[in-house]
Amino acid sequence: MSNLETDSRESACGGLADVAAEPVTEVLAGRDVVLGGPRAMRVTRTLPNRNIRMVGAWCFVDHYGPEKATMSVPPHPHTGLQTVSWLLEGEILHRDSVGSEQLVRPGQLNLMTAGHAISHSEESPAxxxxxxxxxxxxxxxxxxxxxxxFEHHPVLPELTSPGVRVTVIMGELDGLTSPATTHTPLVGAEVALEAGAVISLPLRPGFEYAVLALSGAVRAGGTDLAPGPLLYLGSGRSELTLRAEEACRLLLIGGEPFEERIVMWWNFVGRSHEEIAEARQAWAEGSRFGEVHGYDGDRLPAPALPSVALKPRGRVR
Incomplete structure (x- = not known):
């Protein structure tokens, strides 16, 4: 999914100020976001967060389901980012303006690199x-x-041991490297644990990390975690011990602290108000972002820009 809020808020992110240089444990509550439409899906958004805007280069995290729903996200634009789609259940059809049409299923990765400009749609077949x-x-x-x-990776590297399966979605973990294209040092991995299973994952002290429980309950680095909040772990860790209180699946994200300041508004990531405004105007005029063919419906209109200039103010903690 993408950011479908009509009252889109600015998120000023990035920069090294206030990045935790040591291990911390901050439980970051998410906020419920309804993605519009008559049968709107509800997601829990934990990044950007009021306290932590980014984890490495990861700047946006929406967790949805499990629920019976129909996803139908009209064609909409992106700049300056990559979208990472990861399913635990169901399937989603992706179409984009570079001509891709790809169904993604659980355990497969859809990775879209917007770069200068792209548009895409997402919908579940039923x-x-x-x-x-x-x-x-x-x-x-x-x-x-x-x-x-656009990249589709149906097979990703896995680390397995009794009661444990670790899938490396992006980047590198414990010697396993995903085939997905990355532009900064980072990692994204799903960890599936059977009840009572324990694993210690090797981490890079120079990375900052966070954990999101997707199902079940886990004890992560000494903190109990269930689906909902994001557990921010800071940096300076060489390992993370995970202990399953019950069968669970969780997402580990991390990376080198992102040095650049960014402005994130609606579905754009830029560096200035002027850059965001130019992208919005191009989408409104029907230029720059190409066309998505095959979606039965109108494209998504851009919300109005805020009345004050968007500013890249760095991380807010």
Whole structure:
């Protein structure tokens, strides 16, 4: 999914100020967001958060389901980011303006790199149980004007042991590297644990990390975690011990602290108010973002810009 809020708020993110340079445990409550429409889906958004705006280059996390629902997200634009679609249950059809049409199923990765500009739609083929997570990765300046691209990875590297399965979605973990394209040092992994299982994952002290429970209950680094909030772990850790209180699945994200300040508004990631306004105007005029073919419906109109200039103010803690 994408940000469908009509009253879209500015998020000023990035920069090294206030990045925890040591291990911390901050439980960040998410907020419920309804994605519009007569049968609107409800998601829990934990990034950006009032206290933590980014975890490495990860700048947006929506967790939805499990629920019986129909997803229908009209064509809409993106700039300056990658979208990461990960399902636990159900299936979603992706179409975009570079001509991609791809069904994603549980355990598969759909990765879209917006770069200079792309548009896409997302819909479930029929009303069915849906459970998944949508994440965005902010692109650094060296990559954010790149040509748009799409990748589908049906098979990803896995680490298995009794009662444990770790799937490396993005980046590298414990010697396993995902085939997905990355532009900054980061990691995204799903960890599935049977009841009573324990694993200690090796971490990079220079990365900051966070954990999101997707189902079940887990004890992560000494903190009990259930679906809902995001557990921010800071940096300076060389390992993370996970202990399943019951069968569970969770998402681990991390990366080098993102050095650049960004402005995130609606579905755009930029560096200034003027850049965001230019992207919005291009979408309103029907230029720059191409066309999505095959979606039965109108494209999504952009909300109005706020009355004050958007400013990249760095992280807010």
């Amino acid at each position: 009303e069915a149980a849906l459970h998944g997570v949508q994440l965005w990765v902010a692109l650094p300046s060296a990559a954010r004007e790149t040509a748009p691209a």
